[in-house]
Amino acid sequence: MALRETIPAKHPDAAARVYDNEAFIVLPHKGQYKILNGVGTRVWDLIDGRRSAGDIARLIADEYETTFETALSDVESFLGDLESHGMLAGKAE
Secondary structure, eight states: OOGGGOOOOBOTTOEEEEETTEEEEEETTTTEEEEEOHHHHHHHHHOOSSSOHHHHHHHHHHHTTOOHHHHHHHHHHHHHHHHHTTOBTTSOO
16 A cells, blocks of 8 residues: 555544644653644644545645645655654554
8 A cells, every 4th residue: 555545543542732833742651742833733633544645645735835746745754753653543652
């Protein structure tokens, strides 16, 4: 399966709050946290367990007036970062 076809889901233990368009994500059981900028926060909001990475990239490309290829590359990189921090379901436990 191509990375663009993967369907990311948030870790069920992840707690998130948005302040001033920046998300603060915490995994309490691991003592991990991450602060996201505006675009990262929008991607986090779009991760719903139904949209693929490609679907998310299409929305980001439209909303931020960039090419699909650029958005896909950025979304895939961002998802990889979230995965490495254990913030996606079933990843990096």
